[in-house]
Amino acid sequence: MTSTPLRAAVIGVGYLGRFHARKYAAMEGVKLVAVADASRERAEALAQELGVEARDDYRTLLGEVDLVSVVTPTRTHFEVAAECLRAGVHVLLEKPMTVTVAEADGLVALAEARGVVLQVGHLKRFHPAIDALRRSGLLKTPRLMEGWRLAPFKGRALDVDVVLDLMIHDVDLVLDFAGAEVVEVEAMGGPVLTGDIDAAWARLKFANGSVAVLHASRAAMAARRELHLYQEDAAFEVDFIARQARVTRATGGRALLEGVEVTEVVRELLPVGSDDTLEAQIRDFRDAVLQNRPPRVDGRAGRHALAVTEEIRRRIHAFAVGVAPGRLPPMEPGA
Numbered sequence: 645m646t647s648t649p650l651r652a653a654v655i656g657v658g659y660l661g662r663f664h665a666r667k668y669a670a671m672e673g674v675k676l677v678a679v680a681d682a683s684r685e686r687a688e689a690l691a692q693e694l695g696v697e698a699r700d701d702y703r704t705l706l707g708e709v710d711l712v713s714v715v716t717p718t719r720t721h722f723e724v725a726a727e728c729l730r731a732g733v734h735v736l737l738e739k740p741m742t743v744t745v746a747e748a749d750g751l752v753a754l755a756e757a758r759g760v761v762l763q764v765g766h767l768k769r770f771h772p773a774i775d776a777l778r779r780s781g782l783l784k785t786p787r788l789m790e791g792w793r794l795a796p797f798k799g800r801a802l803d804v805d806v807v808l809d810l811m812i813h814d815v816d817l818v819l820d821f822a823g824a825e826v827v828e829v830e831a832m833g834g835p836v837l838t839g840d841i842d843a844a845w846a847r848l849k850f851a852n853g854s855v856a857v858l859h860a861s862r863a864a865m866a867a868r869r870e871l872h873l874y875q876e877d878a879a880f881e882v883d884f885i886a887r888q889a890r891v892t893r894a895t896g897g898r899a900l901l902e903g904v905e906v907t908e909v910v911r912e913l914l915p916v917g918s919d920d921t922l923e924a925q926i927r928d929f930r931d932a933v934l935q936n937r938p939p940r941v942d943g944r945a946g947r948h949a950l951a952v953t954e955e956i957r958r959r960i961h962a963f964a965v966g967v968a969p970g971r972l973p974p975m976e977p978g979a
């Protein structure tokens with residue numbers, strides 16, 4: 645670890661940003677110097693708790709910090725992140741990266757031109773149950789992936805629809821697991837509570853033949869966050885809430901079941917670590933900056949998930965009945 649800690653700040657300390665700030669404040673190799681929020685009161689309350697400076701204009705931080713987390717509402721991501729990248733500051737940008745793919749392209753180009761790290765906050769990649777699958781040595785290329793990200797209505801993140809807010813987590817995961825381009829998108833969904841897309845279903849087909857079916861809702865009775873993966877010799881079930889990873893697999897042997905010889909099958913819980921997901925994500929960001937290497941989820945990965953999400957939304961707009969046009973986020977920059 646370097647003897648001079650990296651100077652960090654968090655921009656936007658609402659619901660999620662304060663957790664980012666607390667992680668930096670406790671992390672080795674990083675010194676949280678300030679928190680910024682358009683609401684001065686909010687910034688001051690957290691700054692007092694953590695013993696750092698409060699700012700209401702994040703631009704006053706540029707030149708004083710090495711890295712920032714941008715945790716402002718999604719519609720502000722492009723403007724805030726672009727200012728930081730232009731100033732040569734490394735950026736961990738919350739998901740969804742931006743509202744439009746054109747904006748995401750702009751940020752990727754800026755980060756590459758300035759030679760700084762741009763990481764996108766696809767937190768689930770760092771989830772210990774996802775790590776458990778990867779570490780198991782059992783996972784090959786899943787042929788079928790099915791995801792559920794269902795949440796009761798919380799009245800938050802309503803500046804974007806449920807595809808951009810929730811489904812994008814699973815889009816990012818299945819792109820990573822499939823490791824192939826999406827060649828076909830089918831999607832349905834529509835408004836339930838807000839006039840914008842509150843419930844959605846999508847089917848993605850990949851160039852290698854794999855298929856993903858994703859469900860997302862912010863109008864559910866109860867939370868359900870699961871991803872199931874199937875390959876020729878095993879089925880994996882990840883439960884993000886229970887922090888469990890389960891596998892049912894054929895051993896290659898034969899077994900007797902009620903006198904009949906069948907494929908021998910084992911069902912087991914994979915060992916899941918106790919790592920804090922947000923801390924693991926921020927640690928990867930810190931190390932990418934220190935080691936001058938790409939982060940696990942870089943700007944291009946964030947852009948990829950966003951592009952697929954945009955196609956899903958486009959299909960839903962074509963399908964949806966009753967979505968108030970004024971409520972839909974723009975599909976093109978400035979629209």
Ligand code: NAD
Pocket residue numbers: 655656657658659660661680681682683686700702715716717718720724738739740765766767800801809
């Ligand atoms: P929030 O509304 O609770 O907080 C946003 C904060 O940003 C507010 O305090 C607001 O005053 C401040 N802000 C707005 N514009 C600003 C600006 N220009 N400069 C400085 N501060 C500004 O929102 P939230 O729920 O914390 O979500 C923030 C972002 O985090 C969203 O993009 C959301 O999608 C993302 N998020 C990601 C996850 C995840 O699992 N990775 C979970 C929740 C939220």
